[in-house]
Each structure stands twice: as structure tokens, then as C-alpha cells.
Amino acid sequence: MSIEELCKAVERGDQEESKQIARQLIDGGVNPLNIISSLTEVMESIGDKFSRLEIFLPEMMMSGDAMAGVVQMMAPQIKAGEAGSTKGKVILGTVKGDLHEIGKNIVKLLLESNFFEVKDIGVDSDPVKFVKEAEAMGADIIGASSLMTTTMPHQKEIIDILKDQGLRDKYKVVIGGAPTSQEWADEIGADLYCPDAGSAPKLMAELLKIKVR
Amino acid sequence: MSNPYRLWEILKRSNTGAFCDEDDFLPKVFAPKVKEVIKKYEIKYDPKTPVPADDDLADRVWMAGWELFRDVGLYNTDTHRIIKLSDEEIKEALYTASDRYWVGAGKDAVLWKHRKVEDSEPPFCIYSPDCPVSEELHYSMTLAYLQEPLLDGLCAPILEESMGEKVRSASPFEINGCTQHIYNMRLAAKQVGRPGVFFVAVGTAEHDSGQIAVSNNEWGVRTTDTRIIGTLTEFKTSDSLLNRAVHCLQYGCYNGNLTGPIYGGWCGGSEGVAVSLVAYSLNGLCIYGSIFNQHFPFHLNYGSNTTRELLWPIAVAGQAMARNSKLLYTSNGFANAGPMTEMVFYETACHALVSTVSGWHLWEMASARNKYRNRATPMEARIGMEVGHAVARQEMTREEANEITLKLLEKYERRAADAPKGKEYQECYHVDTALPTQEHYDMYRKIKDEIAHMGIEFPF
Numbered sequence: 167m168s169i170e171e172l173c174k175a176v177e178r179g180d181q182e183e184s185k186q187i188a189r190q191l192i193d194g195g196v197n198p199l200n201i202i203s204s205l206t207e208v209m210e211s212i213g214d215k216f217s218r219l220e221i222f223l224p225e226m227m228m229s230g231d232a233m234a235g236v237v238q239m240m241a242p243q244i245k246a247g248e249a250g251s252t253k254g255k256v257i258l259g260t261v262k263g264d265l266h267e268i269g270k271n272i273v274k275l276l277l278e279s280n281f282f283e284v285k286d287i288g289v290d291s292d293p294v295k296f297v298k299e300a301e302a303m304g305a306d307i308i309g310a311s312s313l314m315t316t317t318m319p320h321q322k323e324i325i326d327i328l329k330d331q332g333l334r335d336k337y338k339v340v341i342g343g344a345p346t347s348q349e350w351a352d353e354i355g356a357d358l359y360c361p362d363a364g365s366a367p368k369l370m371a372e373l374l375k376i377k378v379r
Numbered sequence: 380m381s382n383p384y385r386l387w388e389i390l391k392r393s394n395t396g397a398f399c400d401e402d403d404f405l406p407k408v409f410a411p412k413v414k415e416v417i418k419k420y421e422i423k424y425d426p427k428t429p430v431p432a433d434d435d436l437a438d439r440v441w442m443a444g445w446e447l448f449r450d451v452g453l454y455n456t457d458t459h460r461i462i463k464l465s466d467e468e469i470k471e472a473l474y475t476a477s478d479r480y481w482v483g484a485g486k487d488a489v490l491w492k493h494r495k496v497e498d499s500e501p502p503f504c505i506y507s508p509d510c511p512v513s514e515e516l517h518y519s520m521t522l523a524y525l526q527e528p529l530l531d532g533l534c535a536p537i538l539e540e541s542m543g544e545k546v547r548s549a550s551p552f553e554i555n556g557c558t559q560h561i562y563n564m565r566l567a568a569k570q571v572g573r574p575g576v577f578f579v580a581v582g583t584a585e586h587d588s589g590q591i592a593v594s595n596n597e598w599g600v601r602t603t604d605t606r607i608i609g610t611l612t613e614f615k616t617s618d619s620l621l622n623r624a625v626h627c628l629q630y631g632c633y634n635g636n637l638t639g640p641i642y643g644g645w646c647g648g649s650e651g652v653a654v655s656l657v658a659y660s661l662n663g664l665c666i667y668g669s670i671f672n673q674h675f676p677f678h679l680n681y682g683s684n685t686t687r688e689l690l691w692p693i694a695v696a697g698q699a700m701a702r703n704s705k706l707l708y709t710s711n712g713f714a715n716a717g718p719m720t721e722m723v724f725y726e727t728a729c730h731a732l733v734s735t736v737s738g739w740h741l742w743e744m745a746s747a748r749n750k751y752r753n754r755a756t757p758m759e760a761r762i763g764m765e766v767g768h769a770v771a772r773q774e775m776t777r778e779e780a781n782e783i784t785l786k787l788l789e790k791y792e793r794r795a796a797d798a799p800k801g802k803e804y805q806e807c808y809h810v811d812t813a814l815p816t817q818e819h820y821d822m823y824r825k826i827k828d829e830i831a832h833m834g835i836e837f838p839f
Contacts, residue, residue: 216643222646223643224647263548265619267611316537316547
């Protein structure tokens with residue numbers, strides 16, 4: 167078994183086979199850091215294909231799950247801080263009154279594939295919940311998605327609450343979602359507007375001044 | 380649930396249906412079933428033929444959609460249970476559904492009927508800007524749409540502010556905004572002499588409380604009007620959405636099921652979108668008790684549905700439902716380009732053409748992907764409705780429609796990703812009279828004449 171075969175299994179989204187090959191590679195003495203490095207490249211390629219819709223969401227999600235399974239399995243073999251060190255901690259959710267989730271979920275997968283630590287607080291999330299969860303996590307970024315014009319004001323409320331509590335400078339606030347725009351981000355004082363899910367990891371990494379692969 | 384006695388029998392399944400972890404529903408239940416039925420029924424997208432004329436393909440898409448709905452059901456995100464129906468119940472709902480409804484009131488009432496493939500009966504035309512609008516323009520824009528000659532129904536723009544405050548979902552400002560929204564519609568309808576015109580209202584309400592607050596036969600949303608109730612993408616609902624269904628049925632107004640299957644998302648590609656459109660229509664009928672289904676399939680990256688990978692599923696799903704049911708369903712256009720651009724006229728004409736010959740009714744037009752406030756006008760919707768009337772009257776075949784579609788796609792498809800945003804309403808309409816500027820009208824007329832030369836016989 168080779169790392170190439172593992173990469174192909176992850177590309178196919180075959181979780182069981184991916185774990186099986188990874189186990190054999192580790193037992194055979196392959197450095198887990200090399201495995202993770204290769205898989206990161208594969209996920210980057212899969213993300214690119216998805217952004218061009220050469221593959222669709224189910225295929226990308228399956229690959230993401232396959233990679234996550236391998237990384238989780240190898241965790242005991244990797245010394246703390248050696249690999250997969252967090253590029254940033256993110257609280258991610260869809261704002262109050264809004265039940266849409268697909269964009270948020272794609273962003274979550276892409277961020278995790280790029281070694282961000284993400285806590286997904288779900289849909290219909292109260293602005294205070296974003297702030298409390300960010301405090302509890304020690305987050306770097308608060309990411310708020312909105313799919314409806316009438317729920318966009320709740321993105322602003324998150325910023326207002328941060329200001330009221332003297333926490334505004336502690337977190338970067340990132341917004342996204344179909345009706346949102348750079349103009350809206352500027353109007354409410356958000357730190358970043360993500361026009362689509364594919365750009366989120368790079369833009370967020372730049373926001374935190376971290377180079378992403 | 381087309382008969383009220385099924386209301387509670389079916390809704391109880393929200394609490395008693397099979398439990399499913401929400402994280403598992405789409406990847407483990409929905410997506411594999413979509414792939415399975417596409418393979419089983421041999422459904423294959425052909426980019427060279429955006430308007431297929433293949434009855435057998437349409438019938439297979441119908442069967443695939445039926446199987447998808449029956450086996451996947453509808454997931455309630457509040458109870459984490461799946462509402463499912465049997466074949467017998469789906470058949471019963473289809474049998475008892477009416478193929479026509481009188482909508483609107485008095486002299487403005489219109490009979491809305493099921494259409495067939497290549498039907499000579501013009502489509503029912505619902506005009507809708509689908510975009511948010513600032514408070515100072517909401518009334519004028521509502522008036523502008525209501526002055527459209529081919530309008531059968533209106534869904535007014537979403538009110539962005541009320542009394543200077545941003546309308547926030549689930550807050551008192553939403554209820555206030557919804558009240559202002561429907562009053563604007565009622566006054567505008569009276570002023571143009573169409574007091575009983577059919578409304579789809581109110582789009583400002585995202586939360587159930589906003590919808591319920593404006594149910595009133597005297598000043599609000601009447602029992603001769605309709606609401607649209609969303610199904611979350613994909614195949615999910617919530618108690619808040621079911622509240623709306625129950626309210627509409629008990630209040631006595633019509634309701635429509637609003638769905639937006641995503642090309643590139645959990646449905647996969649064009650085949651999955653087509654099958655999902657059929658399945659969503661059965662969901663609307665059986666679970667929400669909807670008299671019509673309002674569909675806006677869209678492209679994950681563009682947020683539009685005028686490129687061929689979306690026109691194909693619109694065509695085959697429309698034909699599937701036209702041939703196998705007596706349902707009513709509207710095709711909701713989402714254009715890449717914005718108002719007063721040549722591109723938005725081509726896009727709308729193309730969307731309306733494909734939809735009309737395939738059995739759909741029309742709901743036009745979300746310009747600039749309905750992303751930007753004030754960026755919609757009745758003129759782009761007008762050209763779509765006129766195309767719809769024309770191709771129905773001349774009994775255009777799908778083969779003829781396919782040829783014209785390919786010519787229209789040539790005009791705009793390569794610009795989908797970076798389409799021009801166009802102008803805002805007040806830049807191409809006179810706000811006081813709610814009429815288009817001469818420049819805007821001239822552009823519309825030029826494109827209409829060009830399209831006429833392609834083979835569309837406009838009656839005027």
C-alpha cells in the first residue's frame with residue numbers, strides 16, 4: 167500500500183478503505199506527517215474541483231469525511247503541535263431566524279480541511295450565543311451566515327453586542343451568505359466578507375495573517 | 380393532505396416518524412437515494428439539448444421523483460423525525476387535488492389551470508422582483524408591477540426597512556414591516572383599479588409570526604390570496620414552517636410550496652435537480668397541502684438558473700409533471716444580470732420560453748440573482764411573460780423551442796459568471812409615475828424585436 171493509494175481512496179470518499187490503508191502505512195513505518203501533508207494536497211485539489219463544480223457536494227463531503235477519519239485515527243501517533251496545528255479557531259453559525267445551513271456546512275468542511283478548528287453552533291443562532299461560544303472556545307473568528315434579507319441585521323447585532331461588551335477587538339467577525347455583500351460588511355463594520363465558500367479558508371487565513379497552503 | 384382530514388394524520392408523523400440524526404439525513408439518506416434513482420431510471424443530462432422532447436425521459440423523471448419522495452420523506456429539524464407517505468397516500472393526494480383554482484377576488488379573479496406540454500393555453504403569470512427594496516421605493520415598485528398588462532398575480536418586493544428600522548426576522552419590526560408591506564400592496568392595487576388582484580404575500584415575513592399577523596380579509600392577506608411556505612434545502616422542514624401550513628389551511632387561504640434545489644449541492648447535477656423538482660412537488664401537495672409549487676432551482680456558484688445545466692432540469696421536470704399529474708407549478712427565474720442590461724432580457728426570455736413549452740406557469744424575474752437591493756424592474760419580467768404568451772399561442776413545439784434556446788444561450792451564457800449588475804429601480808424607472816424611462820423601454824423593445832426575428836410571434 168502506498169500514500170498514492172490512500173489519496174485515491176480519500177478522493178473516492180471511501181472511509182473504511184482510507185483508514186485501512188492509513189493503518190497499514192503507519193504500521194509499515196510511514197511518517198504520519200507525510201500522510202497528512204499528502205492528504206492536504208488531495209483535499210485542496212478536491213476543493214478546487216468542487217469550486218468548478220467538476221464534482222458535487224456529496225462527493226466532496228465524502229472525501230472530507232474520509233480524510234477526517236484518517237486524521238482522527240492517526241492522532242495518537244502525532245505528537246502535540248507536530249501537525250494539524252490549528253490555523254485559527256472559528257465559531258460558525260447561521261444567524262437568528264434563519265434556518266438555512268448548506269453554505270455554512272460547506273464552509274465548515276473547507277475550513278476543517280485547511281486545519282482550522284471549527285465549532286458549528288447550528289442554524290437560528292441568537293447573536294449572544296455567537297459571543298458566548300466564542301468566549302468559551304477562545305475563538306479567533308466569529309463566522310455568521312445569513313441567507314435572508316430579514317435575517318442580515320442579526321449579523322450586525324453580533325458586532326453591536328461585541329462592542330457593548332468591550333470585546334470587539336478580541337474577535338474577527340466574518341460574514342457571508344447569498345444576500346450579503348462587501349457593501350453590507352462595510353456598513354456593519356465586519357472584518358471580512360466571504361463571497362463564496364471556496365474562498366473562505368484563504369481569506370480567513372489572510373485575515374489572521376497566516377499563510378494557507 | 381389535499382383533503383383537510385389528512386392534516387393531523389400526516390403532521391403527527393413529525394413526532395412519530397423514524398428518528399434520524401440531522402447530520403446523517405443528507406449524506407446518508409438523501410444523496411445516496413438521488414444517485415440510486417438516477418441510475419435506476421437511466422436519467423442522463425444532455426447539454427446539447429436544453430429542451431428535450433423525450434416523453435419517455437419525462438416519465439422516468441416522474442417515477443424517479445416519486446420514489447425519491449416516498450423513500451426519503453421530509454425531515455423535521457425540530458423533532459429530528461422523518462415524515463413519510465405511502466404510495467397509496469400519494470396517489471390519493473394526486474387524485475383528490477384539483478387541476479384548477481379561482482384565485483383573486485371579484486372582477487380580478489382568475490382561473491388558474493394545470494398546463495400540458497406544448498399547451499396553447501398561456502401560462503399564469505406571477506410577477507415578482509424577488510429582491511429587497513428600500514422603504515422609500517417599495518410602494519412605487521409595487522405600483523409599477525401592478526401596472527403590467529399580463530399580470531395574473533403579484534409577489535411584491537421584500538421591504539427592507541419599516542419606519543426607518545431594518546426589518547429583522549422574528550422581531551416586532553418584522554410584524555410592523557409585514558403590515559406596511561400588505562398595506563402598500565392593497566393601496567397600489569386599488570389605485571391601478573385592480574382591487575381584487577391575486578397576491579402572493581407577504582415576502583417580508585421570514586418568520587411564521589409575520590405571516591400570521593397579516594391574515595385579514597379586510598386589509599391584509601385575503602383568503603383569495605396565497606402564501607408560500609418554504610421547504611429547506613434539501614427536503615427539510617421545521618415546526619415554524621409547518622405552523623404556516625396549518626395556519627393557511629385553517630385561515631382558508633391558498634398556499635404554495637417554495638423550493639430551491641441546488642445544482643452542485645446535495646442533489647448533485649442536472650439529473651438530481653430534475654428528480655428533486657418532481658419530489659418537491661409531491662411534498663408540497665402531500666405535506667403542506669399546497670395548491671401550487673413554486674420552484675427556483677439554482678446554480679451553487681452563480682445563484683441563477685438561466686444556464687443550460689439548469690434549463691435542462693426545468694424542462695424535463697416540467698414535462699414530467701405536466702404529463703403525469705394535474706398539479707400547478709411555477710418556474711421562478713433567477714437571472715445573472717441586473718436591470719436595464721441586454722443580458723437580463725435575453726436570460727428572462729430564454730427561461731420563460733423553456734418553462735412555457737414544458738408545462739410550467741411563470742414567476743419572473745429575480746434579476747442580478749436577487750442579491751442586491753432595488754435591482755429589479757417589471758420590464759425584464761414583462762419580456763418573459765410576453766414570450767410565455769407568444770409561444771403558447773403559436774403552439775410552439777419543444778424542438779422549435781430548443782433551437783431558439785440555443786440561439787439565446789449564445790447571447791449570454793459565457794457571461795454568466797461575471798454578468799453586469801445593471802441599474803437600480805430608481806435609475807431606470809420614474810419613481811413618481813412608476814413607469815420605465817424611455818431609455819429602458821427602448822432597450823426592452825430592441826431586444827423584443829430581435830427575439831421576434833428568432834421565431835417568437837408576439838401578439839403585440
